[in-house]
Amino acid sequence: MSPLKHLSCHLILTLAVFIGAKKANEYHSARWSRCFYSSSNLDDMVLIESFYFNKYLFVQFNSTVGKFVGFNEYGISVAEDWNNSPFVISMRESVDADCRFNIRDRDPAVRDKSVKPKVKLSLVEQAGGSHPAVLICSAYEFYPKHIKVSWLRDGEVMTSDMTSVMEMADGDWYYQIHSEIAYIPKSGEKISCMVEHASSTQPIVTDWEPSLPVSEKIKIGIGVSFLVLGVIIAVAGLIYYKIKLTGQ
Numbered sequence: 001m002s003p004l005k006h007l008s009c010h011l012i013l014t015l016a017v018f019i020g021a022k023k024a025n026e027y028h029s030a031r032w033s034r035c036f037y038s039s040s041n042l043d044d045m046v047l048i049e050s051f052y053f054n055k056y057l058f059v060q061f062n063s064t065v066g067k068f069v070g071f072n073e074y075g076i077s078v079a080e081d082w083n084n085s086p087f088v089i090s091m092r093e094s095v096d097a098d099c100r101f102n103i104r105d106r107d108p109a110v111r112d113k114s115v116k117p118k119v120k121l122s123l124v125e126q127a128g129g130s131h132p133a134v135l136i137c138s139a140y141e142f143y144p145k146h147i148k149v150s151w152l153r154d155g156e157v158m159t160s161d162m163t164s165v166m167e168m169a170d171g172d173w174y175y176q177i178h179s180e181i182a183y184i185p186k187s188g189e190k191i192s193c194m195v196e197h198a199s200s201t202q203p204i205v206t207d208w209e210p211s212l213p214v215s216e217k218i219k220i221g222i223g224v225s226f227l228v229l230g231v232i233i234a235v236a237g238l239i240y241y242k243i244k245l246t247g248q
């Protein structure tokens, strides 16, 4: 390599390192306001105002606490300054002035777009009819995505028996979810599926009504038919007997 070529090569390399270093030296500062609430009257509104430097959270205001809290030496000193300044007062007012003020208008617009799930309970028997079978609670065509499915035994939430939850996007803004439990029928107990979703202020509770298998239904149908037939013949016989008796 000639000295000149070597130099240019070195120059390009230096330049590349310089550009790379410049990119790596970018600093990242962020301030993030978040409003949390779950009740539609916005009573439980919480404001979390977070300050990050290079993605490190160093100071945060939590409206439940009502003051700034620092997470490193610098953050602690910043928090102390801000807690003794009008800034902390304006942050406390922000819960109303920003969170509630903005969400009061936006929440109904979003809430209006919610679509109530159609809930269906179904039983999947294992091959050979051996127990336990699986009871599936399916909620279809709801929006938005956030949903909670739980199982109730005689009105009490069951904690342990849930086996799997499958949540899927239908691809058309709607969602569906399927929750399964092992089902061992016990007489007298009531199993229900409870679905909680933004579309409904009340939980949607659907009771499982164990229906008899088709073969059993046919057997009962045949039995009832014979019973009815028997009664008709008996009544006819009785009438015939009475008529004969009065005719004599």
Ligand SMILES: *[C@@H]1O[C@H](CO)[C@@H](O)[C@H](O)[C@H]1NC(C)=O
Residues within 6 Å of the ligand: 048, 062, 063, 064, 065
């Ligand atoms: C805000 O403070 C409350 C009360 O101390 C706490 O329960 C909650 O988790 C805090 N929120 C955040 C995001 O730190």
